[in-house]
Amino acid sequence: MKTLPWSYIARNLWVRRVTTLLTAGGMALVVYVFATVLMMSEGIRATLVATGQPDNVIVLRKGAGAEINSLISRDQAAVIESLPGMATDGDGRRLVSREPVVLNTLPKRASGKPSNVTVRGTSLSGLALRPQVHFVQGRMFRPGTSEIVTGRAVASGFAGAGLGETLRFAGRDWTVVGVFDAGGSGFDSEIWGDADQMMQAFRRQVFSSMVFRLADPSAFDELKASIEKDPRLTLEAKPERQFYAEQSEALATFIRILGLSLSIIFSVGAIVGAMITMFASVASRVGEIGTLRALGFRRGAVLSAFMAESLLLSLVGGVMGLAAASLMQTVNISTVNFQTFSELAFQFRLTPGIVVQTLVFALVMGLLGGFVPAWRAARLKIVDCLREA
Template identity: 70%
Template sequence: MTLVKRPRAIPLGYIARNLWVRRVTTALTAAGMALVIYTFATVQMMSEGIRATLVATGQPDNLLVLRKGSGAEINSGIDRVQAALLETLPGVARGDGGRPILSKETVVLNSLAKRSNGKPSNVSMRGTSVAGLALRPQVQLVQGRMFRPGTAEVVVGRAVAEGFLGADLGQTLRFGGREWRIVGIFDASRTGFDSEIWGDVELMMQSFRRNAFSTVVMRLADGPAGAAAVQAAIAADPRLTVDAKVETRFYEEQSEALAKFINVLGTALSVIFSIGAVVGAMITMFAAVAQRTGEIGTLRALGFRRRAVLIAFLLESLLLSLVGGVLGLLAASGMQAVRISTTNFQTFAELAFEFRMTPGIIIATLLFALAMGVAGGFIPAWRAARLRIVDCLRAA
């Protein structure tokens, strides 16, 4: 007697052809899934864009010093005595004439009207010096010139010039009881400094009645490897009640609260929206099972096991969700050309950033799409696999 071997799996081409035969319902279901995937991916890109913007703001060979316990520059204070002590620390890089490459800075907030709606929003004002510009190689003047020390002149970041009224080259801003003339616009390579206004530190402290610096930024002589030694020297000096952090780490911490909030809120919304997409996929697959009852009976009569039928319908749902995932990703990738701004929770100032697509976001988004496919397709696939051959052929 000759044994006939049962076929194990239904060909993938057969599964794909079934989606093409129902191309109208396939397109509508895939479009619904694509909208959910677009939302999910856009939120992830927004979170990553904020994180990338702030992390890129810092330099790995810079050390940023704040008052002990301060979480941001705006609520920090370092008096002149402590600032002078920081200049004498071993491990601080020296420039021409043996002068330390170090910038004593003050950071305050000022309100400006936005171009988009005329409503006021906070902008960070940074009092700095020529040394401050040297510590940030990513900052380059693109129009005008640098402010002159001791004068009421400022330079503004590109995002400020583009996003706020009265921030164009040659215009005048009024804050701190003075008129400040904009003499330059700088490009900070899409980092957080693009959302700031810079001026002379001593004049800004005088205008805002500050008697202490907000922060001190110094270049490490031995690069990132020298950070631990300088931090240890600071901790060992009882006169210095300050915390020192590598600049990249400081800005990474600044991004965590806002990026996490957007990520959690956006993911929660995406999950809620996905319920509708899953229900749509489930209805589509149940309709496919109802329309192909005779076909299922024929497959079972040809020797395909229940498991093969279940896998075939589940793969059909996964292929449908994958199409929706790819469409959603393609739509979301277009957001990389968009630049928007939001309020940073740590500084309460406006922060301009761009959406950022990464391989990790692509993988996470496609996995999310496939998860919707499993959720929407498993029950209909299980139903198809449980149908009896006799009932299927009778219904046909």
């Protein structure tokens, strides 16, 4: 079966370039929404996954979905610290950190509106357990003092959280002595201070979580089993990266479902627009279709040509929408994490998988919008076409 050349198909779109651009623009808007939603979901997931280290283990109360819901007593913490298999630093000290985690409400710099921020009590060992954290301003807080350090997103987004400024919470003033960059992870949205001082200030008798590094990551299953079997412990251990990946599921899933629902609704309009454009193309080229059929091109060739034209139109719209969506990678935004109820700063993230999904989505719109007009064009009779011409 003879097929029509791609140059013929592309030329037909160029001849009607105004209509083509308007239709492609409508598709591009839908594709932009679709891609942006996927990029937002992926950005949240990547931010929280990057928060965990592959050889770190986090311990929480059984059934606790987040650190703020977890309780670990001092006796339980002592038992955890005595477990074998923990890595040590250069001085032979175990790399383990007892950490209270609480929420504190602070005003935003731009609007003055309050928002929850995660406040973490930690230590020098806690800093050593997070190699992605490095200071861009100032220094680490001194143990036993009311000094704090703030993540990059907190320092720029909240009043009083910048270097040298003072925050008041838990009944005392805290001086910001450092601002750290956590490599785009969730720690960028946290405030850190000395664990013992935080316990005193917030009048807490228990810790929220414990983090430690394994000397041999393959020994995790054995360590987890020993924690679960110990009757003194009502705790569970998870790889830190797995824990933070689970933290992203609720929010990322909600955004994905909401965004995809809107994209599907908007795509109906784009499909109708493509269908109208292709019907107009068929109506204006009846004589041309008759000529092609008279020259020996079968119905299948006509059907394929009009379908290819619709798919090419949708591909143009898909590329336009994807190009616009890719610019969102330069935008930093924040939202509330459903698991912790605290603010989480993140960036949109475009991956090869999202590019493929977006272009497939655009082509599906073109397929649905172009099939009926292409079928009509293929079913036209030669005699009728030549008579109308």
